[in-house]
Amino acid sequence: MVLGTVAFLADGLEQEAELSAAFAPDVTVQYLQAGRQIPIPMKYGEIIGRMSGVKVVPRVWGYIYFHNKLYTVMGIDPAHMPIPKEISLAIASGRFLKADDVGAGVVGDFLARSFDLRAGDVIVLYDQSMRPFNITVVGIFTTDVQLYAADLILISISDARAFFEMEEQVATDLCVYVEDGARTRFAAEEVLKEIPNARVLTRGALKEALLAAYGARSGFVSVVWLILLFSVMLVAWNQESAASSEARREVGILKALGFSTGDILEVRLIEAAILGTLSASLGVFLAIVYSVYLGAPVLKEFMLGWAAIYPEFPLPLRIKFSTLCSLYAIAVFPLLVGSVIPAWTSAITEPDVAVRGT
Amino acid sequence: MRDVSLEIGSSDFTVVTGPSGSGKTTLLSLLGLLARPTRGTIFIDDQEVSSYSDAWQTRIRREKMGFIFQQHNLLPQFLAWENVSLPLLCRDIRLDKRKRAALDILQELGLGSRSDFKTAQLSVGEQQRTAIGRALVTDPEIILADEPTASVDIETGVHILKIFRSLKKSGKTIIAVSHDQAVLREGDQIIELRNGLVAENRRM
DSSP, X not given: OHHHHHHHHHHHHHXXXXXXXXXXXXXXXXXXXXXXXXXXXXHHHHHHHTSTTEEEEEEEEEEEEETTEEEEEEEEOTTTSOOOTTHHHHEEEEOOOOTTOSSEEEEOHHHHHHTTOOTTOEEEEEOTTSOEXXXXXXXXEOGGGHHHHTTEEEEEHHHHHHHHXXXXXXXXXXXXXXXXXXXXXXXXXXXXXXXXXXXXXXXXXXXXXXXXXXXXXXXXHHHHHHHHHHHHHHHHHHHHHHTHHHHHHHHHHHHHTXXXXXXXXXXXXXXXXXXXXXXXXHHHHHHHIIIIITOOTTXXXXXXXXXXXXXXXXXXXXXXXXXXHHHHHHHHHHHHHHHHHHHHXXXXXXTTXXXXXX | OOSOOOOOOTTOEEEEEOSTTSSHHHHHHHHTTSSOOSSSOOEETTXXXXXXXXXXXXXXXXXXXXXXXXXXXXXXXXXXXXXXXXXXXXXXOXXXXXXXXXXXXXXXXXXXXXXXXXXXXXXXXXXXHHHHXXXXXXXXXXXXXXXXXXXXXXXXXXXXXXXXXXXXXXXXXXXXXXXXXXXXXXXXXXXXXXXXEEEEEEEO
16 A cells, blocks of 8 residues: 555656756856856857757746745746747636737746636735735646646736846846757857857756655665565565474375476466456555545645745655556565465475375 | 385275384375385386386376365465366466366355355365365376375265275275275275384285
């Protein structure tokens, strides 16, 4: 059950990381000073823009405290940035930002649920100088992109500049879109040559970072897999050792009754397969009840991390066929080994143990 | 066992007797192809079977022999009829036919009403009769029995002897290890063992 829940959560996080990465630009360029990120001068955008086959769009973003939670306010330029085809999958209600939107925003599911927001509602944030700043909600992100959007308030770049009081000559970072996807790595290297102080992140690196951060929980997943595999093998071995004299007697009886070594192994194999399949089915069923219906208490904190100031993540779950196969394999295989090997060693010894009753 | 040379007649009721540790059970195991002799040979129907491979010995056991153990050796996880039908399982006989055959045997042995009981719910006598049913369900030519009446009461012992008598009449070869005088009286051939040697081998 624990293994099933952990595997379902890990698969859910992986799926979200993949979908979230789809919204990232091909290359993100940030500017560093003394190892810390600072606003990047737009002149670098012009330098990168001169490279062939690339398009540069600035982005302005930052964090705000709102009702004791930390949110990301991100300003984008919908007129110039390519809108990913997955956007229809990411919007639960309303629409995405348009080029001429002013004072409009698309918000994450957590914010919408917390304040019962719907498309058309207005939220009042407080800008850099703590003046009220009205945002009309035009769309709400789905829960399928929680890693990307749970804490997100997406507005136009001009609104973001006004909100954070950031000048036109700078941006928080630059989004670089490469026409030929195969040249992304080359483009990233070129950017780094042009701007040595830049931090250059490709979409692939971003995805890896997301997976590393959450599945790191993926180390935790691996540990759970190993511990449980070891435990199952130990239990199977222990069970067989404890029952070995009884098992030998039973094998002796069966051989005296005319069973061959092959017949006995077949019987044991079927027994172990049925037992393992039933155990795995029970474990998967309990894992679904525990994670889907009970919300995976305790394990959720291990897998998603814990924070008081970040919005709460709804539980990302995904039940993959390959994961189910792995769960069944891990339940059935050690039992098969644990049952068949002792049965084989008993079956190849002389069966007069049955006659002697020892 | 040493220097044992025996001939057991077809359709005979042979009783092997002797003190504890004399080699009775070893002889039964050898005759039943459950153990291999370190020296010497065993013939069944003029075929030297002691050097056969495990697979062939298994085949002979399956086709020709039925075993009755001293401690009945029923499998506790199965019902009485399931225990009786076990030897038919490895002959690839369909479940309904296996069950029919097992129920018929249990009916003959007076256990028709107990066929759906777990072995733990049966009395010692009923357990031993169920074990006899299991030995007979394949209609074997040779029946090997180790102290078949040792763990049962007098009444059940008498019942078991009646079954043996009937089997003898139908031409079965019976080889039984026993100390029971009642069983010895039924024997056509009595073999007495001492210290692994044949002390006496007499035909009645």
